[in-house]
Amino acid sequence: MRAKLSDVAAAAGVSTSTVSLVLNDRARRIPAATREKVRRAAAEVGYSPNALARSLRTRRTRTVGLLSDRIATTPYAGRLLSGAQDVALSNDHLVVLVNTDGDREIEVDAVATLASHQVDAMIYAAMWHRLVPVPEGLPPGTVFLDCRPEGGGFPAVVPDDERGGRAATEVLLASGHRRIAYIDADEEDLPIASGLRLAGYRAALLEAGITPDPALHVRAEVNAAGGRSALGRLIALPPRQRPTGIFCFNDRIASGVYSAAHRAGLEIPRDLSVVGYDDQQLIAAELDPPLTTVALPHEAMGRWATEVALGIREIEKDGEIHRMECPVVLRSSVGPPLTSITPASDGPTATPSGRTGATTEAVPGWQPGSEEGTP
Amino acid sequence: MRAKLSDVAAAAGVSTSTVSLVLNDRARRIPAATREKVRRAAAEVGYSPNALARSLRTRRTRTVGLLSDRIATTPYAGRLLSGAQDVALSNDHLVVLVNTDGDREIEVDAVATLASHQVDAMIYAAMWHRLVPVPEGLPPGTVFLDCRPEGGGFPAVVPDDERGGRAATEVLLASGHRRIAYIDADEEDLPIASGLRLAGYRAALLEAGITPDPALHVRAEVNAAGGRSALGRLIALPPRQRPTGIFCFNDRIASGVYSAAHRAGLEIPRDLSVVGYDDQQLIAAELDPPLTTVALPHEAMGRWATEVALGIREIEKDGEIHRMECPVVLRSSVGPPLTSITPASDGPTATPSGRTGATTEAVPGWQPGSEEGTP
């Protein structure tokens, strides 16, 4: 069996309380000589404290329970966890992870289990911004991460999707675009982010004196195929209505836009500027050209949640939700619109090269919207 | 404070031992009436057991420590964790996660912390198949997940990369390809997977009576840009040497091959067949056409490791490493080579359409290798 406190005490020839005091650095009144002696003895017998016994006594386990709906399916999980883990570790806490797969029953069980393990704090994380029912028995003070508790009453941190949508749109506006499309999510379960980003998009447009054109707000499945088909619909618009820049609900859609654009003979960003959302490394950084996108602040949210849970960070009003800024990641998928550009360095402003033999629908006559179609 | 065992005992009018017996289902000799009474009392006072106290007594915490080098940077983390978590949970265990970011010092600390928290089992996970130094103080019996301990002596589970490389190549062979390239990793820190997959590739070729052509083994950075440049080099080969099928070290490289191929006017799989590795959802499933690839069995490895750690699964020889099969995921990026195909339905067999106006290097004269170049 492992050495325990009394073994150290015996070896050092002192009492267990002295050992405890010394080893916990509460030994202000104990002479250096004794301290040394104790330390040496501890090392000698290979003492390793039993956190269980300590916690039973102190009523603090130095653990935080992290309950999450699903961690496997989404590549975000990592950053969320790593933010949380980081804060926890640097504050001497361990994180106990429970993945519920969204199963309500497992969830309630897990809350109970975590509680019975006496975690000092609890975090409830979702893998995307949504409204979640509060699991039965959830201890007060539990922090909601990337989701909002139905009915409120708990601190929560979520991405500021509205500001993100606005920022994405503003990138396009700043480059001179006026006809900006938004390829929105077509899903039932992303209502929060979708609505907020849309609101940000509209607000940015309005602020720039542009009336949002309903034809430029299209919906798509949140994947590459959705992006491809949405771009098809945008391309099918009458020339004057076509967008010169597109803000996509997420990077997956953007990647679909890329491939459909390439097939249609459009070059990004020369013929079309694209902004995504999420900053998924595997997509955004790897596309050619690399995608300008809005990053979801998963790491920062994970940190915030843990800090609040651990009581390191004060929150203003109780139960208020904290909106975390989504920073824009500037890469190379946005450029000035063709029409407003000064004679380009690498060719005529009008009529980008069509291609022959493109496998899918080529759009030889494609031109940016505000340029009246060639006769 | 929360209700404890003695509260239940008081409420039920029995002793704590009786309550303990009943609540732990060890109450064989206790009449149903008493059991009912105890259960009712427990519910009434809202009893919730204190796992700490129990564990202190029983010397079992029902927790497993999961130590990993990094969980944030890679999208694999999720499946690894979820496999582990799943097995743990269904065996009534909690997983305590520590992310060390590859920092040796944190690692040693974490081992100690986990040990002091008396975890029943420990797993050491890497985020990709590699050889890792064994952290000081690691308890015997610790299971290595997706990595191999230097010097052995611990059970370990890793992907069977050689068989995976072989399987990938065989998919291409089965479709009739004879000139198959392997775009290998160019990195120093992926020696195991890289070498094994190469060996599998070679073995498959040899078995099919094909002598591996060194010119078809190229190296690339393990990302899209690497894939693009590697395809460029392959395209630059003399026509008769060009491959008709490519096996890529990973999906990121494959996605680069896709985009470079499209730019070069090559259609997948008509002009070129591609097989990836990793089965990264964000890439493989989203490419157009969807990528045939070899899946890394992260979930299965996570399960295996946890089962072994928990003693649910017997292992044969101690310290032996278990190779987990990497299943091929058939999608649509592989077809027969152009040369062996019967006259195609949608055009002539020879000379795939070149494109005008392609932004990067177009290869109008491209043809599959075994077809002698057009004059």
Add this chain to the structure above:
DNA sequence: GTGAAAGCGCTAACAA
């Protein structure tokens, strides 16, 4: 069948 009592390893009053 049920209860009393000991003790898991530690901390923290309080005494000395």
Add this chain to the structure above:
DNA sequence: TTGTTAGCGCTTTCAC
């Protein structure tokens, strides 16, 4: 300055 002592909440042998 150090030691004694009493638990933290639970399980488990052993008496009754």
